[in-house]
Amino acid sequence: MSQENVELVRRGFDAFNRRDRSAWLALAHPDLEWLPPADWPENAMVRGSEAVWDFAVRSNEPWEKGFSYELIELIDCENDVVAAHVGRRVRGKGSGIEAEFEYWAVLTFSNGKLLRSELFTDRAQALEAAGLEE
Numbered sequence: 001m002s003q004e005n006v007e008l009v010r011r012g013f014d015a016f017n018r019r020d021r022s023a024w025l026a027l028a029h030p031d032l033e034w035l036p037p038a039d040w041p042e043n044a045m046v047r048g049s050e051a052v053w054d055f056a057v058r059s060n061e062p063w064e065k066g067f068s069y070e071l072i073e074l075i076d077c078e079n080d081v082v083a084a085h086v087g088r089r090v091r092g093k094g095s096g097i098e099a100e101f102e103y104w105a106v107l108t109f110s111n112g113k114l115l116r117s118e119l120f121t122d123r124a125q126a127l128e129a130a131g132l133e134e
Helices: 002-017 021-027 049-059 123-129
Strands: 028-035 069-076 081-091 098-110 113-120
Touching: 002 021, 002 069, 002 081, 002 098, 021 028, 021 049, 028 049, 081 123, 098 123, 113 123
Parallel strands: 028 113
Antiparallel strands: 069 081, 081 098, 098 113
């Protein structure tokens, strides 16, 4: 089952990069929880797959189109958990300033659907949350 979850992560990021709402929602549990890192400006939990989709799309509004999320590394953590190292280059619509950022997502699945996404800025913290050691 866990290799299937790794493939679901790939499909989910691909769907989001294409802004294919229906394909992305088909992979998400209706009760999806999205937890950003505590030090991010938007650090409140978002609940519900449609609310998570809407939040993610809104948070991309300041950036020019054409800059996708990149999966740098995927770790199958067993027990329906995948750790994903994610990167992105962006350019501000108004400023033209370019920036790069990376984060880790610990993704929990239930019956083939993404149930929880918890984000971390630190690899060690993400792996600990996923039940692994560095």
